[in-house]
Amino acid sequence: YLYQELRVKGGAYGNMSDFTLGGYLYFVSYRDPNLRETLEVYNTIPEFLRNFDCDKREFDKYIIGEISSLDFPLTPEGMGDKADEDYITGFTFEDRQQIRDEVLSAKIEDMRNYAELIEAVMSKNHYAVFGSETKVKEAADLFDAITPALR
Template sequence: MKSGPSLPLTRLDNRERFRQIVLEAKAGAESGLAPMGHQVTNTRLRAHFHPAHRVEEAVDGVENLLFLRRLAERIESDWPGVLAELEAVRARLVSRAGLIANVTLDETRYGAFAPLLADFIGRLPNTRGAADSASSLESFPRNEGLAFPAQVNYVGKGGNLFDLGYRLHGSIAVINNMLRRDYLLQRIRIQGGAYGAFATFNPTSGVYTNLSYRDPNLAATLDVYDGTAAFLRGVDLSDDELTRAIIGAIGAIDAYQLPDAKGYTSLTRYLTGETDARLQQYRDEVLSTTTADFHALADVLEAMRDSGDIVVLGSREALESASLGLTITKVM
């Protein structure tokens, strides 16, 4: 690929403008703690188990909020050092070395667009920097409390099912659909008074998490999570009940997507090595789910019950009074 004239680069040395950007980002992260508390908890919890999730926590979680606060102070005390780091980050990001371009458009228009894309890429510098390892990021204690002023809690517990011997099977989508709708909804929201309860699973990393939203309880919610395996062992679904659970799961997998979403999905599948054959196998496993699959997953979730990590976002008083030995970090 031929290199054209270099692209003009944005100036990074406007200290006041950068200060405004950092303060706005910090304020946004702080204001999102309560309304997005379950996602804050989930991001932190997943970071315990997989390098990709540790990166996610570093750039979009509590760790990022703490970083922004330190950065705001450094802008005042060490602006030359901050500017040097900004330049170093740009040198790594604005480069055609290792670049992947994902384009979504009509096939008939790609011929006209391709030369423009090639010209743009050719203008990027071809610099390579030493890659940082996700393992160099901060590790976390097994059981964490994230303290901020609140009258409710966001309670999470999870683990990496692949590390516990689980092999990916599409039935987990059906099982989670039923757990959210029946078990967690009944025990945590209706009986426990929380605003919401969730079971999530990432089929790429293997990380499984249980979460609650605006939850007046803490220890009692963890007890519900720990009872999931026993609940699944007792499942005896009728054909109609199983069919409804399967329909709910397959509908989420094959949800309608607009072109931009299709393009993003294709990129993530490329990056993770997902294939059409594996996706079809996963769909077939969803459609062929049986009660025996519920019982099989119970064994894995029982192991997670005993080895899983805990993250709770809530008031310091609630975190300390739970007597769970949480390592508490002040977030607000």
């Protein structure tokens, strides 16, 4: 959905989103010419999820895509970094396997059930934007404060 709306229709170079293990949710677009429109797209995510539907083949592609983001080859350095991160955070093999199992057993209804959670988060209107000063100032009404990141 975000790829289609932000990249294909909106011209952003790319986008991503994630729920972190620490409980954070974020949406990111980059090299995006449409600040206001992108934030509007983010606000439509709950409605998109409420009405989410696709056939089994398409849903399987979503599952495969998510699994590929969890399980991919690492260089020796990457393995060391991952081991350090897991040790520091207390993340275990069992934790990783539970995530895999949840992804592999996901159903379309599970996607729909995220609508309420995302809507609750989005209702807080917490935005952090790194972008062209001109574009940010054009959308100043969206923000309580604008603080330059670099001086």
